Amino acid sequence: MADIEKIYHTIKSRAINLKAAAEQLPKYPPERRDKMIVLMREAAQDIIRLLAEVEAAPKP
Amino acid sequence: MNKLKILVIEDDSLAQEVMAGNLVGQAVDFAADRATAERKLKTGHYDICFVDLLLGENDDYSGLKLIPLAVGKGSYTVVMSSCDTEETISKAYTLGCKEFYVKGNEEANVSAIIARYLQDDGGKKAQAVFSGGFITNDPATRALVTEALKYAATNLPLLILGPSGTGKTTLAELLHKHSGRDGDFVAMNCSAYTEDLLESELFGYKRGAFTGAHENRKGKLAQADKGTLFLDEIGAMSQNMQVKLLKAIEEKAFYPLGSDKPEYSDFRVISATLEDVQKLLAENKLRFDFFQRVHGMTVVLKPLAQRKCDIFPLMQAFTKGTKRLAFELGAKDYVLEHSWPGNTRELKRFVELVAAGAQGIVTLETAKKHIKPAAAASAAALDGVPQWYYDYALKYGLEAAVDHLTAGIINRNLGENNGKRAAALEQLKISKRLLYATLAKVRTAGED
Numbered sequence: 001m002a003d004i005e006k007i008y009h010t011i012k013s014r015a016i017n018l019k020a021a022a023e024q025l026p027k028y029p030p031e032r033r034d035k036m037i038v039l040m041r042e043a044a045q046d047i048i049r050l051l052a053e054v055e056a057a058p059k060p
Numbered sequence: 061m062n063k064l065k066i067l068v069i070e071d072d073s074l075a076q077e078v079m080a081g082n083l084v085g086q087a088v089d090f091a092a093d094r095a096t097a098e099r100k101l102k103t104g105h106y107d108i109c110f111v112d113l114l115l116g117e118n119d120d121y122s123g124l125k126l127i128p129l130a131v132g133k134g135s136y137t138v139v140m141s142s143c144d145t146e147e148t149i150s151k152a153y154t155l156g157c158k159e160f161y162v163k164g165n166e167e168a169n170v171s172a173i174i175a176r177y178l179q180d181d182g183g184k185k186a187q188a189v190f191s192g193g194f195i196t197n198d199p200a201t202r203a204l205v206t207e208a209l210k211y212a213a214t215n216l217p218l219l220i221l222g223p224s225g226t227g228k229t230t231l232a233e234l235l236h237k238h239s240g241r242d243g244d245f246v247a248m249n250c251s252a253y254t255e256d257l258l259e260s261e262l263f264g265y266k267r268g269a270f271t272g273a274h275e276n277r278k279g280k281l282a283q284a285d286k287g288t289l290f291l292d293e294i295g296a297m298s299q300n301m302q303v304k305l306l307k308a309i310e311e312k313a314f315y316p317l318g319s320d321k322p323e324y325s326d327f328r329v330i331s332a333t334l335e336d337v338q339k340l341l342a343e344n345k346l347r348f349d350f351f352q353r354v355h356g357m358t359v360v361l362k363p364l365a366q367r368k369c370d371i372f373p374l375m376q377a378f379t380k381g382t383k384r385l386a387f388e389l390g391a392k393d394y395v396l397e398h399s400w401p402g403n404t405r406e407l408k409r410f411v412e413l414v415a416a417g418a419q420g421i422v423t424l425e426t427a428k429k430h431i432k433p434a435a436a437a438s439a440a441a442l443d444g445v446p447q448w449y450y451d452y453a454l455k456y457g458l459e460a461a462v463d464h465l466t467a468g469i470i471n472r473n474l475g476e477n478n479g480k481r482a483a484a485l486e487q488l489k490i491s492k493r494l495l496y497a498t499l500a501k502v503r504t505a506g507e508d
Contacts, residue, residue: 010117013142016164017075023167024081032081039074 004057011050014043063087064174067106067135069097069126071115075163079110082170094122101129108177109135111157113143124151131156136177140166175213175240193234194227195377198367205231208359212238217309217354220332222361225403228332229292231359235330236288243287243327246280251296254463257497258301260317263308269318271503272496281314284327291331294354295340302350309353329354364400364407371395374404378411385414390424398431467502470495 021040028036064086068079071092080088089104091097093115101109109130113123123139130137139152139160149160159176161169190196194205211218212235220228229247236245253261260270264279280289291297297305308314309329313322331354333340340346364371372392379385387395400406413430414422453461470484477483485495 006117009114009143013072013114013163014074016142017072017078020078020164020166021074024078028081032077036074036077036081039077043072043074 004054007050007053007057011047011054014047014050018043018047064107064177065089065105066108066110067091067097067100067104067130068110069115069123070110070112070140071119072112075112078166079170082166086174094119094126097126098129101126101133101135105133106130106135108174109137111137111139113139113141113148113152121148124148124155127152127155127157138173140169171240172213175238176210178238178240189234193237194230195370195373196367197369197373198362201362201367201370204359204361205234208235208357209238211235211357213240215328216356217328218330219337219355219358220330220361221337221358222332222334223363223401223403224334225405226361226363227404228334228361229290231361232288232290232330232332236290239288239328241287241328243285244283245288245290246284246327247290247292248280249292250301251293254459254497255298255301257493258297259304260493260497262301262305263314263316264323265317266319269316270497271500272493273318276316277493279314279316281308281325281327282316282323285325287327289327289329291329291354293333293335294331294350295333295335295337295345299344299347302347306347306350306353331355364403368396371400371407374407375411378408379415383415383420385411385420385422387422387427388424391422391427394424394427394431463498463501466494467498470498471502 018040021036021043025033025036025040066083066086066088067090068076068083068088069091070076070079073092076090076092080090089100089106091100097111097115100106111123111126111130113121115122123141127137127139137157139157140163141148141160142163144160144162152160159173161173189205189209190202196202196205208218208231218232218235220231222228232247233245248261250258260273260277260279262279262281264277264282265273267273267276291305294302304314312326313324315322337346337351337355341348341351372387375385402409410430414426417426419426449461449465452464456464469488470490473484473488474481477487481495484490485492
């Protein structure tokens with residue numbers, strides 16, 4: 001897989017995980033919710049970082 | 061139920077957390093990289109192994125390389141990935157994974173995967189099924205039932221065909237047990253009811269909906285919520301009822317009699333008939349749209365005459381926990397030669413009759429005494445029908461004849477019991493609904 005394809009794939013993967021987590025969050029027990037939110041925030045930040053990489057990449 | 065041992069090979073912490081949430085109640089272990097996964101797979105035993113294909117940002121599909129190891133260790137291996145090119149999917153299946161799913165709908169997918177795993181637990185479940193839930197040694201029937209069980213955990217409708225007594229209800233119940241559905245198995249023989257009664261039985265009714273409806277009553281559709289509704293003899297249902305039921309199946313909503321508010325029920329339909337479906341369709345007795353809705357997968361059960369290897373195992377099952385029987389050679393041959401037109405029902409009756417006798421050894425004479433040749437048996441069944449009832453059925457239809465017979469029996473019983481309805485209910489073993497509906501019909505007929 002080319003680098004840019006890997007970035008796209010990772011964005012897709014993070015976004016999918018974020019969606020699944022968002023769907024589960026309301027049903028999560030309170031003691032685990034905070035941990036989940038931290039992980040979701042990390043995934044969201046990762047997506048922002050990866051999008052910046054896509055922006056910076058040479059245009060096709 | 062014992063906890064399943066599950067290994068989730070996933071590098072993403074958030075995805076791990078999502079999986080942990082979906083696998084609550086199971087013994088779950090995680091591996092975030094190839095080396096850890098290899099070590100855990102080599103040292104432990106896992107019932108199910110979920111594998112992500114890319115483990116790390118610069119990974120080169122190391123998940124694929126773990127599939128043969130997981131499969132080799134006997135794990136039910138499932139790939140979960142957001143990388144779903146045809147090439148990857150094909151590679152994963154070639155390497156032995158059982159299922160491949162695209163990430164994003166874990167909640168539904170994971171529970172369906174566990175249900176499928178439980179059905180197909182390396183053949184162990186199958187053995188248990190064929191020696192208990194559905195007794196058969198016939199390879200073709202085993203293959204059919206195994207195939208049907210693959211659909212047990214889905215919401216697809218199933219149609220079971222086969223002569224009376226071939227195990228249609230037993231199979232439907234077995235499929236329900238393997239469906240993972242929390243609700244009840246609700247069986248209903250459509251041929252046992254008149255149209256009005258069938259409607260009230262299926263949809264239920266509200267108090268005051270008709271004479272005799274003194275209280276609200278849940279119908280079979282509502283009873284089967286989150287469970288399975290088994291409709292036997294669907295060919296006996298009128299076209300009008302088929303339309304109503306079709307709507308209820310499609311919308312999962314229905315109106316109880318006397319109600320203007322819909323009720324909802326999440327039921328799965330399994331239907332059955334002993335009649336020739338193509339003939340029913342050709343004769344317009346079965347609506348094509350209704351048939352399309354109920355025949356998702358079709359299972360045709362063979363009569364006992366075509367699977368004689370099941371006769372003695374079934375007899376053993378019928379006498380389990382009671383008096384066991386031994387057959388003399390001649391008796392054995394005689395039993396095997398008989399065509400068993402009543403199938404398992406006839407066989408069961410035979411076993412009960414023989415077991416009730418004084419001897420544990422069944423002689424040829426005993427077997428002959430209790431097995432009636434098919435022609436004689438069917439003639440005996442017809443002998444019991446008076447000619448005028450037969451003529452009435454020809455003139456007004458079978459349903460009307462049955463109604464007439466029902467009303468006659470109920471009236472006679474009420475007369476013998478000085479009109480005491482409680483006595484009629486007990487002696488005739490009928491429901492209040494049948495009693496009151498019949499009386500209402502008799503009254504209406506009298507007024508007319």
